[in-house]
Amino acid sequence: MGDRLRSYLSLAKPRILLLVGLTGLAAMVLEGSLLTDPMRFAGVLLGILLAGAAANALNQYWDRDIDGIMARTRSKRPIPAGRISPRAALIFSLVCGLAALWLLQTAGGMPAALLGLATMAFYVLIYTVWLKRRTRLNIVIGGVAGAAPPLIAWVAGAGELGLVPLLMFLVILLWTPPHFWALALCLKEEYARAGIPMLPVVAGEQKTCTQITAYVVLLLPSTVWLGISADLSWLYFIGATLLGLNLVRRVHALRRHRDRQAARALFNYSIFYLAALFFLMLPPQW
Ligand code: HEM
Ligand SMILES: CC(C)=CCC/C(C)=C/CC/C(C)=C/COP(=O)(O)OP(=O)(O)O
Secondary structure, eight states, X not given: OOHHHHHHHHHTOHHHHHHHHHHHHHHHHHHOTTTTOHHHHHHHHHHHHHHHHHHHHHHHHHTHHXXXXXXXXXXXXXXXXXXXXXXXXXXHHHHHHHHHHHHHHHHHOHHHHXXXXXXXXXXXXXXXXXXXXXXXXXXXXXXXXXXXXXXXXXXXXXXXXXXXXHHHHHHHHHHHHHHHHHHXXXXXXXXXXXXXXXXXXXXXXXXXXXXXXXXHHHHHHHHHHHHHXXXXXXXHHHHHHHHHHHHHHHHHHHHHHOSHHHHHHHHHHHHHHHHHHHHHHSOTTO
16 A cells, blocks of 8 residues: 555544444444445445544644644654645545535435534534543543444434434443543543643543443443343343453453553453444344
């Protein structure tokens, strides 16, 4: 792959998009009505991925100052690394965003396109521009954008929302704080240096661990509620229970040791947890 292409791909944050795509895919499969129309199905999925790419690229455009301060992002992100100019990143976002809206509108209808637009606007304007640098609740509220893809996917097929997509939304929303605060615990000093009020920076490690625990306690019954509402298979319930027990085990280890190793382990596991949970929602014949 050419260097330039690779830089643009990293602007889209492809690994995050894979998981975003999986959450959208699961919603489309559970909703079901686009399964008989492969073109529309693919159009909606690609639309969600392109909306995510546009949002991620705009996030990096706006955050290029702080991404240049933090060691985690300084050399890896294409704008601070000097591999892509801010202007080119802006054009990339615009092209991806417009393509996303066109695809969502043609393959999923106007409500899906509007939800896609609202999600991008929420992530970029509410989270990145407004809240990220101002409040410790930044990611709790920002999580709304990350949790929205199942809503877009569902509306594209059904034309309206229902309890099942709202519970998928809730599961991702409750998962986001433990996902991110585990990493923020590892990178506390870096976030402090960049002047970002992430919870471990402003409230300390103990309070962050308590908050992580609270979100996990709410998350686990929500995954069961989702399974019941969507009438999922016993495989899902067994999987969700085992995944949940493992999550609790890692949170417990973090509370006991409160060190970087336990926090990093929880962060890595959080990604596996959500991927496996949504994978289990796909029916076995898939
Ligand atoms: C406001 C919400 C969120 C915040 C603040 C957040 C933050 C982060 C951060 C800072 C990283 C580390 C990236 C890096 O290494 O540079 C990360 C990684 C990751 N996040 Fe999130 N995240 C959020 C929501 C989500 C959502 C909704 C998903 C998917 C459904 C997701 C999936 C992932 C994945 C797959 C990785 C690993 C990426 C990699 O290794 O490149 N995150 N997240
Ligand atoms: C359909 C659609 C528009 C979906 C949106 C999905 C989405 C963009 C989820 C947010 C994921 C994420 C990496 C947040 C981190 O932001 P950050 O700025 O805190 O992380 P950073 O410091 O690593 O840049």
